[in-house]
Amino acid sequence: MNTADLIWLNGEFVAWEDAKVHVLTHALHYGTGVFEGIRAYETERGTAIFRHQDHLDRIEASAKLYYMDLPFSKEQLREATHELIGRNGFKSCYIRPLVWRGYGPMGLNPLDNPVEAMVAVWEWGAYLGEEGKRDGVRARVSSYRRISADSLIPHSKASGQYLNSVLAKIESEKAGYEEGILLDQRGLVCEGTGENLFIVKDGKIATPGFNSSILGGINRLSAITIAQDLGYEVVERDVARGELYTADEIFMTGTAAELTPIREIDDQAIGTGEPGPVTRAVQEVFEDALHGRSDRYADWLDIVPQVAPAK
Numbered sequence: 001m002n003t004a005d006l007i008w009l010n011g012e013f014v015a016w017e018d019a020k021v022h023v024l025t026h027a028l029h030y031g032t033g034v035f036e037g038i039r040a041y042e043t044e045r046g047t048a049i050f051r052h053q054d055h056l057d058r059i060e061a062s063a064k065l066y067y068m069d070l071p072f073s074k075e076q077l078r079e080a081t082h083e084l085i086g087r088n089g090f091k092s093c094y095i096r097p098l099v100w101r102g103y104g105p106m107g108l109n110p111l112d113n114p115v116e117a118m119v120a121v122w123e124w125g126a127y128l129g130e131e132g133k134r135d136g137v138r139a140r141v142s143s144y145r146r147i148s149a150d151s152l153i154p155h156s157k158a159s160g161q162y163l164n165s166v167l168a169k170i171e172s173e174k175a176g177y178e179e180g181i182l183l184d185q186r187g188l189v190c191e192g193t194g195e196n197l198f199i200v201k202d203g204k205i206a207t208p209g210f211n212s213s214i215l216g217g218i219n220r221l222s223a224i225t226i227a228q229d230l231g232y233e234v235v236e237r238d239v240a241r242g243e244l245y246t247a248d249e250i251f252m253t254g255t256a257a258e259l260t261p262i263r264e265i266d267d268q269a270i271g272t273g274e275p276g277p278v279t280r281a282v283q284e285v286f287e288d289a290l291h292g293r294s295d296r297y298a299d300w301l302d303i304v305p306q307v308a309p310a311k
């Protein structure tokens with residue numbers, strides 16, 4: 001991981017090595033934090049944060065679902081992120097805001113613990129590799145089910161909930177696959193450990209909806225819009241496990257993985273075993289949108305005002 005010079009912590013810009021919390025931080029023990037994963041890309045108009053406002057809205061919603069008010073306004077977080085990127089001198093980077101219950105009472109009711117916030121940025125390449133984006137990755141269906149709304153809140157991008165993804169990710173990598181696909185509590189397809197899933201059959205696209213316990217991915221929405229604008233039919237519906245193996249094409253979307261095709265699941269080739277034409281068409285426009293090469297989706301970009309790096 002490439003570090004940066006500065007991290008924004010509770011309103012201050014501090015050196016990377018000084019961005020510390022107390023060991024009795026509530027979130028460290030009980031997972032009471034919510035976070036975002038966001039990316040900024042170098043574009044002709046300058047460094048551009050992809051769908052920044054949507055990510056800020058989602059962290060606010062995630063926090064609310066766990067009884068937290070953001071300790072800074074979304075506009076303050078937005079401006080802090082701009083300044084952080086500028087002062088670190090990054091042209092493109094990954095952005096990680098985190099809001100969490102801090103040091104205070106150690107009981108399970110966190111409502112008297114302070115709510116803290118930080119934003120970190122670092123340079124991070126394609127999560128499943130450039131090769132993965134080009135040729136597709138191999139995935140397995142995880143033996144772990146996605147957390148259900150019976151016991152947690154799948155809508156919230158909450159730190160503690162990620163133990164579910166961590167287990168599935170470890171399991172899939174140990175078994176020699178690049179990604180794990182989780183089924184929901186009903187045994188229907190949900191999503192990857194950090195990505196939403198799309199299947200293509202006979203030219204039509206389907207993706208699981210909120211009743212499958214998905215995280216409402218922002219790139220999922222972008223892919224749906226792009227696919228529809230390209231003239232494809234996109235349906236949000238339950239997807240049975242068997243449909244994975246008989247699909248013509250499958251791809252995943254997420255901030256870290258961007259749009260990555262899947263070429264094999266459980267050792268079965270998907271379609272021809274190579275990314276198909278629908279995946280390629282959506283991926284191409286999606287990449288253009290991310291990198292500011294698309295006028296049509298230009299308003300998805302939050303351009304970072306230029307400031308001199310702190311060095």
Ligand SMILES: Cc1ncc(COP(=O)(O)O)c(C=O)c1O
Pocket residue numbers: 037165191192193194195196214215216217218219220253254255256
């Ligand atoms: C569990 C999970 N599902 C889906 C996604 C995709 O969401 P997004 O497209 O907003 O990055 C992510 C990544 O944030 C995730 O962690």
